[in-house]
Amino acid sequence: EDQVTQSPEALRLQEGESSSLNCSYTVSGLRGLFWYRQDPGKGPEFLFTLYSAGEEKEKERLKATLTKKESFLHITAPKPEDSATYLCAVIGNQGGKLIFGQGTELSVKP
Amino acid sequence: EADIYQTPRYLVIGTGKKITLECSQTMGHDKMYWYQQDPGMELHLIHYSYGVNSTEKGDLSSESTVSRIRTEHFPLTLESARPSHTSQYLCASSKPGVHEQFFGPGTRLTVL
Numbered sequence: 001e002d003q004v005t006q007s008p009e010a011l012r013l014q015e016g017e018s019s020s021l022n023c024s025y026t027v028s029g030l031r032g033l034f035w036y037r038q039d040p041g042k043g044p045e046f047l048f049t050l051y052s053a054g055e056e057k058e059k060e061r062l063k064a065t066l067t068k069k070e071s072f073l074h075i076t077a078p079k080p081e082d083s084a085t086y087l088c089a090v091i092g093n094q095g096g097k098l099i100f101g102q103g104t105e106l107s108v109k110p
Numbered sequence: 111e112a113d114i115y116q117t118p119r120y121l122v123i124g125t126g127k128k129i130t131l132e133c134s135q136t137m138g139h140d141k142m143y144w145y146q147q148d149p150g151m152e153l154h155l156i157h158y159s160y161g162v163n164s165t166e167k168g169d170l171s172s173e174s175t176v177s178r179i180r181t182e183h184f185p186l187t188l189e190s191a192r193p194s195h196t197s198q199y200l201c202a203s204s205k206p207g208v209h210e211q212f213f214g215p216g217t218r219l220t221v222l
Contacts, residue, residue: 004152031209032209032210034209034210034211036213041216041218042215042216043116043200043201043202043213043214043215043216044153044200044213045213046210046211046212046213049209049210087152087153089153091209097155097158097168097169098153098155098209098211100152100153100154101152102150102151102152103150103152105150
């Protein structure tokens, strides 16, 4: 069964304190891994798609990496406006539907 | 501007009422989806559509129904709302050949 587990559930950082969020997955034939940002009371906002191990994508202070078992979302020198819940999702060969993790709630204090 | 819209954003109703949650997209996407999300929990797919007159149930059992008469419109209906239906409902869409889904702002439903 396809599954996504994100850790930690919550992360509190000081402004400028770099860290990483983890997304571990099991899927039959990975067709894509997706990172989203979700602000309270809003829909998820698409950030990145990764397709194969070794691939990396960057956007401002965020960098996503992918291995055969997990993905990391690295946040460099975060700012308070980076505070949000970050969601990871995968799609595999079976079913063709996104499977979401429960998210990591990131809080960045000034 | 190409976007995906949901109305209403917030809805508080009594038990037994019939409701329809609206979702429209102006991006020309053929695939559309409905998810249910409880606070602090993962998104669960409840319905999806790959085109006009095509609808399927998702992984999470739901008492809601959907229709897809027009490409841009994918409404969700609850015939008789119950407190267990209280949740956030998110609509999403994606274009042919890609898996990235783009989400609307969501509808927060509370059934008293």
